[in-house]
Amino acid sequence: MSSDVPGFELPLRLLLAFRTLIDELHAELSKQGHPDIRPMHGFVMQAIGPGGTTAVELGRTLGVSKQAAGKTIDTLERIGYVERTTDPGDTRRKIVRLTPYGLDALNRSARIFDTLRTRWATELGEDRLRALESDLRKVTPANPWRLDMPGWFGSL
Amino acid sequence: MSSDVPGFELPLRLLLAFRTLIDELHAELSKQGHPDIRPMHGFVMQAIGPGGTTAVELGRTLGVSKQAAGKTIDTLERIGYVERTTDPGDTRRKIVRLTPYGLDALNRSARIFDTLRTRWATELGEDRLRALESDLRKVTPANPWRLDMPGWFGSL
DNA sequence: CACGATAGACAACCTGGTTAACCATATGGA
DNA sequence: TCCATATGGTTAACCAGGTTGTCTATCGTG
Numbered sequence: 001m002s003s004d005v006p007g008f009e010l011p012l013r014l015l016l017a018f019r020t021l022i023d024e025l026h027a028e029l030s031k032q033g034h035p036d037i038r039p040m041h042g043f044v045m046q047a048i049g050p051g052g053t054t055a056v057e058l059g060r061t062l063g064v065s066k067q068a069a070g071k072t073i074d075t076l077e078r079i080g081y082v083e084r085t086t087d088p089g090d091t092r093r094k095i096v097r098l099t100p101y102g103l104d105a106l107n108r109s110a111r112i113f114d115t116l117r118t119r120w121a122t123e124l125g126e127d128r129l130r131a132l133e134s135d136l137r138k139v140t141p142a143n144p145w146r147l148d149m150p151g152w153f154g155s156l
Numbered sequence: 157m158s159s160d161v162p163g164f165e166l167p168l169r170l171l172l173a174f175r176t177l178i179d180e181l182h183a184e185l186s187k188q189g190h191p192d193i194r195p196m197h198g199f200v201m202q203a204i205g206p207g208g209t210t211a212v213e214l215g216r217t218l219g220v221s222k223q224a225a226g227k228t229i230d231t232l233e234r235i236g237y238v239e240r241t242t243d244p245g246d247t248r249r250k251i252v253r254l255t256p257y258g259l260d261a262l263n264r265s266a267r268i269f270d271t272l273r274t275r276w277a278t279e280l281g282e283d284r285l286r287a288l289e290s291d292l293r294k295v296t297p298a299n300p301w302r303l304d305m306p307g308w309f310g311s312l
Numbered sequence: 313c314a315c316g317a318t319a320g321a322c323a324a325c326c327t328g329g330t331t332a333a334c335c336a337t338a339t340g341g342a
Numbered sequence: 343t344c345c346a347t348a349t350g351g352t353t354a355a356c357c358a359g360g361t362t363g364t365c366t367a368t369c370g371t372g
Contacts, residue, residue, distance in 0.1 A: 007265065007266040007267070007268075007269030007270045007273065008198075008199070008202055008265070008266065008269060009289070010177070010269070010273055010276075010289060010292075011174055011177045011178060011181075011269065012199070013289065013292035013293060013296050014170050014171075014173045014174040014177070014292065015170075015171075015174045016292075016296040016297065017170045017292050017295055017296050018167055018170040018171045018174065020295060020296055020297070021166070021167045021170070022167060025167075038358090040359090042164075043164070043168070046164055054319070054320090055319075055320065055321095056318080056319060056320080064359090064360070064361090065360075065361065065362080066319080066320075067320090067321085067322090067360085067361080067362085068359065068360050068361075070320070070321075071358085071359065071360080072358095072359075075358080075359090090318095090319085090368075090369070091319095091367085091368065091369090092318070092319040092320070092367065092368045092369070093318090093319060093320085093368095094319080094320070109163065109164075110163040110164065111163070112163075113163030113164060113166070113167065114163050117163065117166055120166075120295055123294055123295060124291050124294060124295070128287065128291055129291075131284065131287065131288075132287075132288055132291050132292075133165070133166060133169065135280050135284055135285075135288050136166075136169035136170065136172075136173050136288075137169060138279060138280060139173055139176060139276055139279060139280070140169050140172040140173050140176055141172060141176075194327090196328085210350070210351090211350075211351065211352095212349080212350055212351080220328090220329070220330090221329080221330065221331080222350075222351075223329090223330080223331085223351090223352080223353090224328065224329055224330075226351070226352070227327090227328070227329085228328075231327085231328090246337080246338070246349095246350085247336085247337065247338090248336065248337050248338070248349070248350045248351070249337095249349090249350060249351085250350080250351070
Protein backbone atom coordinates (compact mmCIF):
# COMPACT_ATOMS: atom_id res chain seq x y z
CA MET A 1 0.00 0.00 0.00
CA SER A 2 1.01 3.58 0.37
CA SER A 3 1.19 4.13 4.09
CA ASP A 4 4.57 2.84 5.09
CA VAL A 5 5.39 6.54 4.88
CA PRO A 6 3.42 8.52 7.43
CA GLY A 7 1.42 10.93 5.29
CA PHE A 8 3.12 14.03 6.54
CA GLU A 9 6.61 13.05 5.54
CA LEU A 10 6.46 13.67 1.81
CA PRO A 11 5.17 17.26 1.97
CA LEU A 12 7.52 17.98 4.84
CA ARG A 13 10.51 16.64 2.96
CA LEU A 14 9.61 18.70 -0.09
CA LEU A 15 9.45 21.81 2.05
CA LEU A 16 12.64 20.93 3.87
CA ALA A 17 14.45 20.25 0.62
CA PHE A 18 13.40 23.67 -0.61
CA ARG A 19 14.47 25.24 2.65
CA THR A 20 17.81 23.49 2.54
CA LEU A 21 18.58 24.94 -0.86
CA ILE A 22 17.40 28.41 0.09
CA ASP A 23 19.31 28.44 3.36
CA GLU A 24 22.52 27.45 1.69
CA LEU A 25 21.93 29.94 -1.09
CA HIS A 26 21.57 32.76 1.38
CA ALA A 27 24.47 31.69 3.53
CA GLU A 28 26.58 31.85 0.40
CA LEU A 29 25.04 35.08 -0.92
CA SER A 30 25.74 36.65 2.43
CA LYS A 31 29.41 35.78 2.07
CA GLN A 32 29.42 37.17 -1.46
CA GLY A 33 28.33 40.68 -0.60
CA HIS A 34 24.58 40.30 -0.33
CA PRO A 35 23.83 40.00 3.36
CA ASP A 36 20.49 41.82 3.30
CA ILE A 37 18.76 39.89 0.57
CA ARG A 38 15.72 37.93 1.73
CA PRO A 39 14.68 34.55 0.36
CA MET A 40 11.82 35.82 -1.73
CA HIS A 41 13.81 38.66 -3.21
CA GLY A 42 15.65 36.34 -5.52
CA PHE A 43 12.41 34.99 -6.87
CA VAL A 44 10.97 38.44 -7.26
CA MET A 45 14.06 39.66 -9.09
CA GLN A 46 13.92 36.64 -11.32
CA ALA A 47 10.29 37.48 -12.02
CA ILE A 48 11.24 41.07 -12.79
CA GLY A 49 13.75 39.83 -15.31
CA PRO A 50 16.46 41.77 -17.12
CA GLY A 51 13.91 43.76 -19.13
CA GLY A 52 12.11 45.27 -16.18
CA THR A 53 8.43 45.25 -15.35
CA THR A 54 5.77 47.24 -13.52
CA ALA A 55 4.05 46.73 -10.19
CA VAL A 56 0.80 45.57 -11.74
CA GLU A 57 2.56 43.20 -14.08
CA LEU A 58 4.77 41.83 -11.31
CA GLY A 59 1.71 41.27 -9.17
CA ARG A 60 0.12 39.29 -11.96
CA THR A 61 3.26 37.24 -12.51
CA LEU A 62 3.59 36.35 -8.87
CA GLY A 63 -0.10 35.96 -8.20
CA VAL A 64 -0.34 38.68 -5.57
CA SER A 65 -2.12 42.02 -5.51
CA LYS A 66 -0.52 45.00 -7.17
CA GLN A 67 -0.29 46.62 -3.74
CA ALA A 68 1.67 43.71 -2.35
CA ALA A 69 3.93 43.80 -5.38
CA GLY A 70 4.35 47.53 -4.83
CA LYS A 71 5.41 47.02 -1.23
CA THR A 72 7.94 44.40 -2.20
CA ILE A 73 9.33 46.75 -4.83
CA ASP A 74 9.57 49.45 -2.16
CA THR A 75 11.69 47.16 -0.05
CA LEU A 76 13.87 46.07 -2.94
CA GLU A 77 14.32 49.71 -3.90
CA ARG A 78 15.24 50.70 -0.37
CA ILE A 79 18.02 48.13 -0.21
CA GLY A 80 19.29 49.00 -3.66
CA TYR A 81 18.29 46.03 -5.78
CA VAL A 82 15.85 47.74 -8.11
CA GLU A 83 15.08 51.24 -9.29
CA ARG A 84 11.91 52.82 -10.60
CA THR A 85 11.94 54.92 -13.74
CA THR A 86 8.89 56.44 -15.32
CA ASP A 87 7.87 55.12 -18.70
CA PRO A 88 8.25 57.98 -21.20
CA GLY A 89 5.49 56.54 -23.35
CA ASP A 90 2.98 56.28 -20.50
CA THR A 91 3.53 58.51 -17.53
CA ARG A 92 1.29 56.41 -15.35
CA ARG A 93 3.60 53.45 -15.54
CA LYS A 94 6.78 53.13 -13.55
CA ILE A 95 9.24 50.66 -14.92
CA VAL A 96 11.00 48.64 -12.27
CA ARG A 97 14.50 47.63 -13.31
CA LEU A 98 17.22 45.67 -11.61
CA THR A 99 20.19 47.77 -10.61
CA PRO A 100 23.67 46.38 -11.36
CA TYR A 101 23.74 45.31 -7.71
CA GLY A 102 20.45 43.49 -8.18
CA LEU A 103 21.68 41.87 -11.35
CA ASP A 104 24.80 40.79 -9.53
CA ALA A 105 22.69 39.11 -6.85
CA LEU A 106 20.64 37.35 -9.49
CA ASN A 107 23.68 36.08 -11.35
CA ARG A 108 25.34 34.90 -8.18
CA SER A 109 22.13 33.17 -7.12
CA ALA A 110 21.98 31.27 -10.39
CA ARG A 111 25.60 30.19 -10.03
CA ILE A 112 25.13 29.15 -6.42
CA PHE A 113 22.02 27.14 -7.28
CA ASP A 114 24.01 25.41 -10.00
CA THR A 115 26.67 24.55 -7.47
CA LEU A 116 24.10 23.19 -5.07
CA ARG A 117 22.52 21.20 -7.84
CA THR A 118 25.89 19.74 -8.66
CA ARG A 119 26.31 18.74 -5.04
CA TRP A 120 22.97 16.99 -5.11
CA ALA A 121 23.97 15.29 -8.34
CA THR A 122 27.02 13.96 -6.56
CA GLU A 123 25.02 12.82 -3.57
CA LEU A 124 22.19 11.22 -5.49
CA GLY A 125 23.73 10.48 -8.84
CA GLU A 126 23.04 12.56 -11.93
CA ASP A 127 20.44 10.09 -13.19
CA ARG A 128 18.50 10.10 -9.97
CA LEU A 129 18.55 13.88 -9.83
CA ARG A 130 17.31 14.14 -13.40
CA ALA A 131 14.56 11.69 -12.57
CA LEU A 132 13.66 13.75 -9.52
CA GLU A 133 13.49 16.93 -11.57
CA SER A 134 11.43 15.24 -14.21
CA ASP A 135 9.03 13.83 -11.63
CA LEU A 136 8.65 17.19 -9.94
CA ARG A 137 7.75 18.71 -13.29
CA LYS A 138 5.06 16.08 -13.72
CA VAL A 139 3.34 16.90 -10.46
CA THR A 140 3.61 20.69 -10.56
CA PRO A 141 1.99 23.33 -12.76
CA ALA A 142 3.56 24.05 -16.12
CA ASN A 143 4.35 27.70 -15.43
CA PRO A 144 6.52 27.76 -12.34
CA TRP A 145 6.35 31.51 -12.00
CA ARG A 146 2.68 31.62 -11.27
CA LEU A 147 3.54 31.04 -7.67
CA ASP A 148 0.20 32.09 -6.32
CA MET A 149 1.53 32.18 -2.85
CA PRO A 150 -0.10 35.00 -1.08
CA GLY A 151 0.66 33.47 2.21
CA TRP A 152 3.38 31.03 1.29
CA PHE A 153 5.73 33.52 0.54
CA GLY A 154 3.97 35.14 3.41
CA SER A 155 1.58 33.84 5.99
CA LEU A 156 0.63 30.20 6.20
CA MET B 157 27.24 19.94 -17.13
CA SER B 158 24.54 20.91 -14.73
CA SER B 159 23.02 24.02 -16.24
CA ASP B 160 20.55 22.74 -18.76
CA VAL B 161 18.18 23.45 -15.91
CA PRO B 162 18.15 27.14 -15.09
CA GLY B 163 19.24 27.16 -11.45
CA PHE B 164 15.98 28.48 -10.12
CA GLU B 165 13.82 25.67 -11.38
CA LEU B 166 14.70 22.95 -8.90
CA PRO B 167 13.97 24.97 -5.74
CA LEU B 168 10.88 26.40 -7.34
CA ARG B 169 9.56 22.99 -8.29
CA LEU B 170 10.18 21.70 -4.78
CA LEU B 171 8.20 24.59 -3.36
CA LEU B 172 5.46 24.20 -5.94
CA ALA B 173 5.21 20.49 -5.29
CA PHE B 174 4.80 21.19 -1.61
CA ARG B 175 2.21 23.85 -2.35
CA THR B 176 0.31 21.53 -4.64
CA LEU B 177 -0.04 18.94 -1.91
CA ILE B 178 -1.00 21.49 0.72
CA ASP B 179 -3.55 23.18 -1.49
CA GLU B 180 -5.26 19.93 -2.31
CA LEU B 181 -5.13 18.86 1.32
CA HIS B 182 -6.92 21.99 2.42
CA ALA B 183 -9.46 21.90 -0.35
CA GLU B 184 -10.33 18.41 0.82
CA LEU B 185 -10.20 19.24 4.55
CA SER B 186 -12.54 22.10 3.88
CA LYS B 187 -15.06 19.69 2.37
CA GLN B 188 -14.65 17.34 5.32
CA GLY B 189 -15.69 19.78 8.02
CA HIS B 190 -12.48 21.71 8.61
CA PRO B 191 -12.87 24.92 6.63
CA ASP B 192 -10.98 27.15 9.07
CA ILE B 193 -7.80 25.18 9.39
CA ARG B 194 -4.73 26.93 8.01
CA PRO B 195 -1.82 25.22 6.28
CA MET B 196 0.55 25.43 9.19
CA HIS B 197 -1.98 24.22 11.72
CA GLY B 198 -1.66 20.66 10.57
CA PHE B 199 2.07 20.76 11.06
CA VAL B 200 1.71 22.40 14.43
CA MET B 201 -0.81 19.81 15.57
CA GLN B 202 1.44 17.08 14.34
CA ALA B 203 4.23 18.67 16.37
CA ILE B 204 1.99 18.84 19.43
CA GLY B 205 1.31 15.14 19.10
CA PRO B 206 -1.24 13.02 20.91
CA GLY B 207 0.54 13.43 24.26
CA GLY B 208 0.36 17.20 24.38
CA THR B 209 3.12 19.71 24.93
CA THR B 210 3.74 23.21 26.25
CA ALA B 211 4.30 26.54 24.56
CA VAL B 212 8.03 26.60 25.28
CA GLU B 213 8.48 23.03 24.15
CA LEU B 214 6.44 23.58 21.00
CA GLY B 215 8.50 26.66 20.21
CA ARG B 216 11.66 24.60 20.53
CA THR B 217 10.26 21.84 18.36
CA LEU B 218 9.25 24.21 15.62
CA GLY B 219 12.24 26.49 15.95
CA VAL B 220 10.28 29.64 16.81
CA SER B 221 10.09 31.76 19.94
CA LYS B 222 7.86 30.69 22.79
CA GLN B 223 5.81 33.82 22.18
CA ALA B 224 5.17 32.86 18.58
CA ALA B 225 4.26 29.36 19.66
CA GLY B 226 1.94 30.86 22.25
CA LYS B 227 0.18 32.96 19.64
CA THR B 228 -0.30 29.97 17.38
CA ILE B 229 -1.72 28.02 20.31
CA ASP B 230 -4.07 30.93 21.01
CA THR B 231 -5.39 30.71 17.47
CA LEU B 232 -5.72 26.95 17.54
CA GLU B 233 -7.52 27.21 20.87
CA ARG B 234 -9.88 29.87 19.55
CA ILE B 235 -10.95 27.71 16.63
CA GLY B 236 -11.30 24.66 18.83
CA TYR B 237 -8.38 22.47 17.82
CA VAL B 238 -6.47 22.46 21.10
CA GLU B 239 -7.15 23.14 24.76
CA ARG B 240 -4.88 24.28 27.57
CA THR B 241 -4.88 22.51 30.93
CA THR B 242 -2.60 23.34 33.82
CA ASP B 243 -0.03 20.78 34.81
CA PRO B 244 -0.85 19.61 38.36
CA GLY B 245 2.82 18.83 39.00
CA ASP B 246 4.05 22.30 37.98
CA THR B 247 1.52 25.09 38.08
CA ARG B 248 3.61 27.25 35.80
CA ARG B 249 3.20 24.88 32.91
CA LYS B 250 0.11 24.70 30.75
CA ILE B 251 -0.27 21.50 28.84
CA VAL B 252 -1.61 21.98 25.34
CA ARG B 253 -3.66 19.03 24.12
CA LEU B 254 -5.49 18.32 20.91
CA THR B 255 -9.25 18.31 21.24
CA PRO B 256 -11.21 15.50 19.57
CA TYR B 257 -11.91 17.97 16.77
CA GLY B 258 -8.18 18.65 16.44
CA LEU B 259 -7.43 14.96 16.45
CA ASP B 260 -10.05 14.46 13.77
CA ALA B 261 -8.36 17.07 11.58
CA LEU B 262 -5.02 15.39 12.10
CA ASN B 263 -6.35 11.96 11.22
CA ARG B 264 -8.14 13.24 8.16
CA SER B 265 -5.00 15.07 7.06
CA ALA B 266 -3.00 11.88 7.27
CA ARG B 267 -5.60 10.02 5.22
CA ILE B 268 -5.80 12.76 2.61
CA PHE B 269 -2.03 12.90 2.31
CA ASP B 270 -2.03 9.17 1.78
CA THR B 271 -4.59 9.57 -0.97
CA LEU B 272 -2.53 12.26 -2.62
CA ARG B 273 0.55 10.13 -2.34
CA THR B 274 -1.32 7.31 -4.03
CA ARG B 275 -2.25 9.65 -6.85
CA TRP B 276 1.37 10.61 -7.29
CA ALA B 277 2.30 6.95 -7.24
CA THR B 278 -0.12 6.44 -10.11
CA GLU B 279 1.21 9.41 -12.04
CA LEU B 280 4.87 8.66 -11.53
CA GLY B 281 4.91 4.97 -10.81
CA GLU B 282 5.40 3.57 -7.34
CA ASP B 283 9.08 2.94 -7.91
CA ARG B 284 9.76 6.45 -9.05
CA LEU B 285 7.88 7.88 -6.09
CA ARG B 286 9.81 5.69 -3.68
CA ALA B 287 13.02 6.83 -5.30
CA LEU B 288 11.91 10.43 -4.98
CA GLU B 289 11.11 9.99 -1.29
CA SER B 290 14.38 8.25 -0.70
CA ASP B 291 16.31 10.97 -2.49
CA LEU B 292 14.54 13.70 -0.57
CA ARG B 293 15.50 11.96 2.65
CA LYS B 294 19.12 12.00 1.53
CA VAL B 295 19.21 15.74 0.97
CA THR B 296 17.21 16.88 3.99
CA PRO B 297 17.95 16.84 7.73
CA ALA B 298 17.25 13.67 9.66
CA ASN B 299 14.69 15.22 11.99
CA PRO B 300 11.97 16.67 9.82
CA TRP B 301 10.25 18.43 12.70
CA ARG B 302 13.04 20.84 13.37
CA LEU B 303 11.51 23.06 10.74
CA ASP B 304 13.33 26.19 11.83
CA MET B 305 11.13 28.29 9.68
CA PRO B 306 10.50 31.47 11.49
CA GLY B 307 9.72 33.18 8.28
CA TRP B 308 8.97 30.23 6.07
CA PHE B 309 6.02 29.35 7.77
CA GLY B 310 5.92 33.08 7.97
CA SER B 311 7.74 35.86 6.27
CA LEU B 312 10.22 35.23 3.53
C1' DC C 313 -13.94 65.44 -25.63
C1' DA C 314 -15.82 62.82 -22.24
C1' DC C 315 -15.84 58.59 -20.19
C1' DG C 316 -14.17 54.00 -18.97
C1' DA C 317 -10.06 51.39 -18.06
C1' DT C 318 -5.49 51.25 -16.15
C1' DA C 319 -1.22 52.38 -13.07
C1' DG C 320 0.07 53.63 -8.90
C1' DA C 321 -0.25 55.20 -4.04
C1' DC C 322 -2.30 55.31 0.47
C1' DA C 323 -4.88 53.65 4.51
C1' DA C 324 -6.66 50.25 7.51
C1' DC C 325 -6.44 45.76 8.64
C1' DC C 326 -4.78 40.63 9.27
C1' DT C 327 -1.34 36.98 10.35
C1' DG C 328 2.65 35.20 12.04
C1' DG C 329 6.93 36.25 13.12
C1' DT C 330 10.47 39.11 16.43
C1' DT C 331 12.42 41.29 21.23
C1' DA C 332 11.85 43.01 25.63
C1' DA C 333 9.79 43.20 29.98
C1' DC C 334 7.28 41.24 33.53
C1' DC C 335 4.93 37.93 36.84
C1' DA C 336 4.48 33.56 39.11
C1' DT C 337 6.32 29.40 40.35
C1' DA C 338 10.15 25.85 40.93
C1' DT C 339 14.40 24.56 42.58
C1' DG C 340 18.94 24.21 44.57
C1' DG C 341 22.68 25.88 47.51
C1' DA C 342 24.39 28.59 51.63
C1' DT D 343 14.87 27.55 55.63
C1' DC D 344 15.36 31.18 52.61
C1' DC D 345 16.88 33.57 48.85
C1' DA D 346 18.79 33.68 44.15
C1' DT D 347 18.20 32.04 39.90
C1' DA D 348 15.99 29.55 36.26
C1' DT D 349 11.81 28.55 33.85
C1' DG D 350 6.89 28.93 31.85
C1' DG D 351 3.62 32.02 30.29
C1' DT D 352 1.67 36.54 29.05
C1' DT D 353 1.63 41.10 27.27
C1' DA D 354 3.28 44.91 24.49
C1' DA D 355 5.47 47.10 20.69
C1' DC D 356 7.25 46.28 16.48
C1' DC D 357 8.10 44.31 11.58
C1' DA D 358 7.22 42.03 7.00
C1' DG D 359 4.24 40.80 3.68
C1' DG D 360 -0.11 39.87 2.55
C1' DT D 361 -5.35 41.64 1.89
C1' DT D 362 -9.33 45.05 0.40
C1' DG D 363 -11.02 49.52 -0.52
C1' DT D 364 -10.45 54.17 -2.08
C1' DC D 365 -8.37 57.80 -4.56
C1' DT D 366 -5.75 60.33 -8.30
C1' DA D 367 -3.64 60.74 -12.66
C1' DT D 368 -3.27 59.38 -17.12
C1' DC D 369 -4.39 56.78 -21.35
C1' DG D 370 -7.14 55.67 -25.14
C1' DT D 371 -11.35 55.22 -27.59
C1' DG D 372 -16.23 56.04 -29.25
